[in-house]
Structure formats: C-alpha cells, structure tokens
Amino acid sequence: xxxxxxxxxxxxxxxxxxxxxxxxxxxxxxxxxxxxxxxxxxxxxxxxxxxxxxxxxxxxxxxxxxxxxxxxxxxxxxxxxxxxxxxxxxxxxxxxxxxxxxxxxxxxxxxxxxxxxxxxxxxxxxxxxxxxxxxxxxxxxxxxxxxxxxxxxxxxxxxxxxxxxxxxxxxxxxxxxxxxxxxxxxxxxxxxxx
Amino acid sequence: xxxxxxxxxxxxxxxxxxxxxxxxxxxxxxxxxxxxxxxxxxxxxxxxxxxxxxxxxxxxxxxxxxxxxxxxxxxxxxxxxxxxxxxxxxxxxxxxxxxxxxxxxxxxxxxxxxxxxxxxxxxxxxxxxxxxxxxxxxxxxxxxxxxxxxxxxxxxxxxxxxxxxxxxxxxxxxxxxxxxxxxxxxxxxxxxxx
DNA sequence: GTCTATATGGTGATAGAC
DNA sequence: GTCTATCACCATATAGAC
Numbered sequence: 441x442x443x444x445x446x447x448x449x450x451x452x453x454x455x456x457x458x459x460x461x462x463x464x465x466x467x468x469x470x471x472x473x474x475x476x477x478x479x480x481x482x483x484x485x486x487x488x489x490x491x492x493x494x495x496x497x498x499x500x501x502x503x504x505x506x507x508x509x510x511x512x513x514x515x516x517x518x519x520x521x522x523x524x525x526x527x528x529x530x531x532x533x534x535x536x537x538x539x540x541x542x543x544x545x546x547x548x549x550x551x552x553x554x555x556x557x558x559x560x561x562x563x564x565x566x567x568x569x570x571x572x573x574x575x576x577x578x579x580x581x582x583x584x585x586x587x588x589x590x591x592x593x594x595x596x597x598x599x600x601x602x603x604x605x606x607x608x609x610x611x612x613x614x615x616x617x618x619x620x621x622x623x624x625x626x627x628x629x630x631x632x633x634x
Numbered sequence: 635x636x637x638x639x640x641x642x643x644x645x646x647x648x649x650x651x652x653x654x655x656x657x658x659x660x661x662x663x664x665x666x667x668x669x670x671x672x673x674x675x676x677x678x679x680x681x682x683x684x685x686x687x688x689x690x691x692x693x694x695x696x697x698x699x700x701x702x703x704x705x706x707x708x709x710x711x712x713x714x715x716x717x718x719x720x721x722x723x724x725x726x727x728x729x730x731x732x733x734x735x736x737x738x739x740x741x742x743x744x745x746x747x748x749x750x751x752x753x754x755x756x757x758x759x760x761x762x763x764x765x766x767x768x769x770x771x772x773x774x775x776x777x778x779x780x781x782x783x784x785x786x787x788x789x790x791x792x793x794x795x796x797x798x799x800x801x802x803x804x805x806x807x808x809x810x811x812x813x814x815x816x817x818x819x820x821x822x823x824x825x826x827x828x
Numbered sequence: 829g830t831c832t833a834t835a836t837g838g839t840g841a842t843a844g845a846c
Numbered sequence: 847g848t849c850t851a852t853c854a855c856c857a858t859a860t861a862g863a864c
Contacts, residue, residue, distance in 0.1 A: 448847060468747065471664030474840060487848050489841070549743055552661065589817045590809070597821050600798025601791045608790050615784070623783045627791050631825040642829060667857065681830050683859070 453491050455481045460498050465542035469499055469553040499550060500558040506543035507565035510536060514572060522580030523634055529573055530625045533602045538617060541606050548603065570595055577632060587633030598628055647685050649675045654692050659736035663693055663747045693744060694752040700737035701759035704730060708766060716774030717828055723767055724819045727796045732811060735800050742797065764789055771826060781827030792822055 459480035463472045474495055478485040492498045514532055516525060537544045547566070551559055574595040580586030588594045602624060609620060653674035657666045668689060672679040686692045708726055710719060731738045741760070745753055768789040774780030782788045796818060803814060 452847080466746070468662055468664050470662050471747070473838075475838085483847090484849060485840085486842080486850080490847065495840070553665065589820055593809070593814065593817050594821060596798060596802050597795045597818065600801065601795040601825075604790060604794025607794065615787070620787065623787050624791065626783055627788060627825040630827050631795075631821040633824050646829080668859085669857080677829090678831060679858085680832080680860080684829065689858070 449491075452481065452483070452487070456488060456491055456498075457502065461502050461542050461546065464499065464502070464550065465545050469495075469546075469550050496555060496558070499546075500554055500562070502543065503547050503550065503554070503558075503562045504565070506540065506547055507562060507569070511565065511568055511572075514569070516572060516576070518575075518579075521585070522576055522583050523585050523629075525576045526580065526586075526628065526632070526634075527625055529576060530598075530602060530628050531621050533599070534605055534617075534621050534624060537603055537606050538609060544603060544606055570599060573598060580632065580634065585634055588631075594632060598631065601627065601631075646675065646677070646681070650682060650685050650692075651696065655696050655736050655740065658693065658696070658744065659739050663689075663740075663744050690749060690752070693740075694748055694756070696737065697741050697744065697748070697752075697756045698759070700734065700741050701756060701763070705759065705762055705766075708763070710766060710770070712769075712773075715779070716770055716777050717779050717823075719770045720774065720780075720822065720826070720828075721819055723770060724792075724796060724822050725815050727793070728799055728811070728815050728818060731797055731800050732803060738797060738800055764793060767792065774826065774828065779828055782825075788826060792825065795821065795825075 456477065459477045460472075463476055463480060474488055475485045477498075478488050481488075492501070513536070514529075517528070518525070520528075547562070551562060554562060574591050577586060577588065577591040577594055581588065581591060605620060605624065609617075611617075615623070650671065653671050654666075657670055657674060668682055669679050671692075672682050675682075686695070707730070708723075711722070712719070714722075741756070745756060748756060768785050771780060771782065771785040771788055775782065775785060799814060799818065803811075805811075809817070
C-alpha cells in the first residue's frame with residue numbers, strides 16, 4: 441500500500457475504509473465497484489489507488505483490523521468462575537455484533553472472496569477467538585458447573601447463536617439490547633447445562 | 635421464462651440450475667457470470683437465456699424452490715408431545731442443512747441480491763418456516779415442559795445455532811452426522827429449559 | 829435447442845497533468 | 847493528493863443463422 445502522510449491523507453483514508461465496509465456489507469464485495477466506493481467518498485476512482493494496492497487489499501484490511509480489534513477488546517478474566525466469564529463473553533459478543541454489524545457480517549461471509557493467503561490469515565484470527573470461548577467452556581466443565589458432550593461443538597453452536605442476533609435485531613424494536621442480552625444469556629446458560 | 639419442451643430441454647434445465655446453485659454458493663451471486671454457468675453446463679451463454687429470463691430469475695427460482703421444498707418436507711406431528719416434536723425438528727433441520735448445504739447457504743445470504751419483490755416472497759416463506767418452530771416452542775411452554783423468556787428469540791437463536799453446522803461440518807470429520815445431531819439436540823434441549 | 833456475433837456499458841487498474 | 851483520460855477486458859442480454 442502507498443505510504444502517504446499529511447493532513448488530507450488521514451481524513452480520506454478512514455473515509456475510504458468506511459465506505460468500503462458499508463458498501464461491501466450491503467451489496468457484497470463482488471457486487472461493489474471501486475467507482476462506487478470513490479463516489480461514496482466524494483473522490484474519483486484513481487484517488488482510491490493512492491491508499492490501497494487493490495480491491496482485495498481493501499477487503500483484507502477491513503477483516504484483519506476487525507478481527508484484531510475483537511481479540512484485543514476481549515479481555516478475559518481467567519481468575520473468575522467460568523460461569524461469570526461465560527456471561528461476560530455473551531454480553532461482549534452481542535455488544536460487538538450489534539456495534540459493528542457490518543464488520544461482523546463481512547468477517548462471516550466474505551472469507552471466500554479473499555485470496556487463499558489472506559483467507560488463511562483471517563481464519564487463524566477467527567480460530568483464536570473461538571478458542572477463547574472454548575477455554576471458558578472447558579474450564580466450566582472441569583469445575584463441574586457446566587455439562588456438555590463436546591466443548592468444540594458447543595463453542596461453534598454458541599457463536600452461531602449469538603452472532604445470529606444481527607439477522608433480526610433492529611434498534612427501536614420490540615426488545616432493547618439489554619433485554620435481548622439477558623434472554624440470550626438464559627439460552628446460552630441452558631445450552632451448556634448450567 | 636421461456637416455455638420449452640422436448641427431451642433435450644429437460645436435461646439441460648436441471649443442469650443449469652445445478653451449475654448456478656453450485657457456483658452461486660461457492661463464489662457468490664454477484665461474482666458469478668452467466669458465461670461461467672454456461673461453461674459449467676457445457677453450452678454457450680446464449681443457450682442459458684432459453685431457460686431463464688435473466689440472472690435474477692435464476693437466483694429467485696433457486697431460493698423459492700428450496701424454501702418450498704423445505705416447507706413441504708417438514709411434516710410436523712402436532713399430536714406428539716412438544717419435546718418429541720422439537721427433537722424431530724432439530725434432526726430435520728440439521729439433515730436438510732447438510733444435505734442441501736448450497737441451497738441453505740444461498741437462502742441465508744443471497745437475499746440481498748434479490749429484487750425487493752423477490753426478496754419479500756422468499757422472506758415470507760422463511761417466516762413460515764420460523765413460525766413452524768416457534769409453534770413447537772409455544773406448545774412446549776404451554777405444556778410446561780419447556781421454559782424460556784421469549785419464544786420468538788428462542789426460535790431465531792435455535793435456527794441460527796442449527797444452521798451453523800454448515801460452517802464447520804465436513805463429512806469424514808471427527809464426528810459423524812448422527813453424533814453431531816445428538817450433541818446439538820442436547821444443546822437445544824438445554825437452551826429451551828427442557 | 830444451440831450456436832455465433834454483436835450491442836452497450838461497466839470493470840479494475842495505471843499514467844501523467846496539475 | 848486528486849484529477850482526467852485511457853487501456854484492455856468482461857459483463858448481461860439479444861438477434862438471427864442453422
């Protein structure tokens with residue numbers, strides 16, 4: 441990627457990222473043209489290439505940054521009882537999913553539009569995130585406060601269940617976010633036999 | 635769509651459907667060209683237009699047929715106790731998801747590439763499917779064999795959880811399908827407080 | 829029923845002016 | 847840092863020969 445400095449660059453760069461994220465999430469990576477992104481930012485298409493090598497790098501950067509932020513923001517507290525850690529995770533994951541719907545959506549379904557190299561990198565980061573949850577479940581089983589036949593499957597099941605809120609949740613809907621989080625926590629707790 | 639008859643048509647038509655389904659699922663609707671579909675079938679692009687109005691109709695047909703089959707295949711048995719009906723649903727949904735991974739994937743994430751008209755139609759069918767599950771949960775709560783704060787959220791949570799198997803399940807993997815189904819049934823039963 | 833040929837317009841990406 | 851102009855290519859869809 442071109443290394444640019446100065447004041448203008450640092451206003452345009454985030455605008456490009458945000459436009460790309462928003463458009464990719466709404467229409468899909470393949471359906472969005474560099475011209476559309478440029479138009480959304482208010483520049484011409486040539487300008488975009490001052491900030492990114494190509495369209496692929498734009499997507500890979502979005503996904504990498506998202507997964508790195510997710511991992512950085514999740515501060516597990518292993519000293520806590522497993523059940524409290526799981527409750528924290530449920531709340532954290534739902535909050536992140538609703539605060540960053542676009543990125544969560546992209547990370548989930550634009551993996552296939554990454555080059556194999558980029559895909560491997562993002563998949564590794566995602567695997568780390570899954571492992572963070574599985575560690576809690578293993579801990580809970582070891583402590584005897586949770587029961588499940590397979591912590592790996594339970595991990596995948598919980599993440600799919602929690603991420604699913606983005607499919608139907610709309611701000612101002614029937615239930616507010618806290619309410620939703622409490623209900624999902626009940627479902628999750630039941631699923632892991634706690 | 636062009637009405638065609640004769641022997642050749644009825645071999646080519648399903649080939650086009652299968653090629654489109656497979657390619658759309660793998661690369662995404664927007665990323666697949668009519669030329670790619672034609673090449674997969676072994677014909678030239680012009681031939682495709684003898685079987686479909688346009689690319690959009692190809693996608694809409696795939697999704698409509700899939701949802702209609704799903705609804706037709708699900709034969710609920712309301713006379714049964716709610717818990718047994720739920721177990722049937724869990725098994726049914728996982729089996730369908732794994733037998734028809736491509737269609738399930740498309741129905742889940744190519745809605746946004748439908749025209750508003752087509753999207754409404756498919757969304758209505760999906761809603762019927764969700765309602766079939768929710769009816770079981772309401773019944774279970776009424777009978778006192780399940781407990782949950784909100785049957786609608788539990789419905790969405792369960793469907794997301796179950797459909798998630800397509801994200802990681804691979805035939806010949808660590809667990810066979812029956813094993814997976816049993817484990818997910820345990821998770822689902824716990825989630826609904828049974 | 830399938831082909832070839834074509835109309836029309838959009839695509840990612842680059843070169844070079846300012 | 848952003849623009850204009852351009853390249854080479856691919857897209858969807860149609861017309862008409864066979």
